Amino acid sequence: MDLMLLTGLLASGVRFAMPLLFAALGETVGQKSGVLNVGLEGIMLVGAFLAVAFSVATGSPWGGLLAATLGGAAMGLLHGFFAVRLKVDQIVSGLALILLGLGLSGFGYRLIFAGHQSIRVPGFERLDLGPLSDLPVLGPLLFSHHLLAYVGIFMAVGLWWILTRTGLGLTIRAVGENPKAADSVGIDVDKVRMRCAAFGGAMAGIGGAYLSTAQLAGFVEDMVAGRGFIAIACVVFARWNPLGVLAVALIFGIADAGQIRLQPFFPQIPYQFFIILPYVLALVALAGSAKSASLPAALAQPYRKA
């Protein structure tokens, strides 16, 4: 494979990785605090829809991003309300989010956009750093992504720092590892978890927004296509480390970009066998990384004061 092709592959791999990265980073923080949210798929769908609807309404992708972030946070809070406040089964509550997300995004889409096929969505522009972006290889690889992509990479590093090096990170980890001990030193376990759940929802919303306004330009029903679940697989495979999540999301992004680019080279192989590659990769990643010691000890376990 020549250099041009490889550069193109890696550059689009970065773009494909971003929806996973945002959602997985949010889920990492949530799970670190003990909240498991299997409903990322539904939140990403709502985020993707809100981003398109509000980009069109406000004329700017940032308006869409804001709406997606708020909508995602609201769904994260709903999950927190059931999982943390009411202490019911977190998995079932997450499943409800998937249904709600599927319904709300599909409902809104058909209500607003049905019959208007040719709506132009004001999507995110690629960054243009002039000479830097024109550099061979490095230009497309490092200096010509959407601004949001740099935010994502920055957040991976920032969250790693926060989780491992700050008091806030210690609080979050304590709540997820040993809520009783955290409670005994005066930490409001439920409050921390609620905030982490809201943060996780907001990040999944951003992931959806990236998908519909940066990676693609428009909303299609069920467009998230399992990415919400692949994001959870990323978290597990990265062993709850935000820097690891960045690496794993990039692997998935490149695999996804790669399968599309490989298709024309092997016309004798049915294209469906390429489409399944990221999903097969997720299965392999799961099988290879489960039973990890990094699993937050109190994950999915509600905390009740004695």
Added chain:
Amino acid sequence: MLVLDRDSRVALMALAACALLLLGLIALAGESPLRVLAILIGDGFLTRAGLADALVRSIPLTLTGLGVALSFRAGVFNIGVDGQLLIGAALAMACAPILGPLPSALALPLLLLAGTLGGAIWGGIAGILKARFGANEIIATIMLNYIAIQMVSWLIRGPLQEPMGIFPRSEKLTASLRLPILFDGTRLSAGLIVAALACVAVWFLVARSRYGYALTVTGKNADAARYGGIQPAVIAFSVLCLSGALAGLAGIVEVSGLHGRLQEGFAGGIGITAIAVALLARLSPLWVPVAAFGFAGLYVGSDAIARLTAVPFPLVHVIEGTIVLAFLVLQIMPKAKDL
């Protein structure tokens, strides 16, 4: 006098908020909630055509709902019903040319068996990943869904495509491999009987067998199960096979009883509804058909709503989500004996 604790009151308020959201969505579409409700109930349950349609749709929902209920009882979350259903239908359709010449009384059961086997294999893959490698079954079964969709997409454009080779679909099943229609003028097939038998079988398994007891114990407390000599890994693997088997059976019953051939999206969205069905039935096999009929009517009614009003069809998923949340709220309500 029923006095609710604070949690219960808050939970009920959350449900009320969900109900308001539904009303708000209907109002947003510019329709009167009363009219929408009237169409939902009228067309979904109260007309002869609607009732027959709801019964038709309740067949796959009952079979898949039973599978989901079994797995959830064991604390194993099989979200991959759609994939198991597709692979079941596909394997059975691959066997159809061999079974075609046999007498119907022999061929039809074998066809259903092939579908069951296909679903069991697809569920079993997730089972091995969970039992042997500790992979989370929620993600594993969902990934297998997407893989199954692509496999069927390939099959109906490749090995299983009809000889004409124009449309991406399989050849129609011969009459000997079709489940007979029960009532003339409807599309209601003998799949209804298959579903009823499955209910009884699963009820027996859950309520009267050692295995059912092991399932429930594992779901309630895996450590206690281990102490009692039950291996949670074995339970996880076997229940995913069983759950997949029921989904695979649902797949071939849909093909043999309703569509007659394999085509894309012939059973879309059954898996996620099956979860709502199982939860609403509180994982009890004998309530599953009741819940399945309820959701089937909801779908038929929602079709009518989308046809007759400006309210888009996906409202049905919002209703389903609300029902799942309602299930959670009911769980924390004080039990009668506590009052």
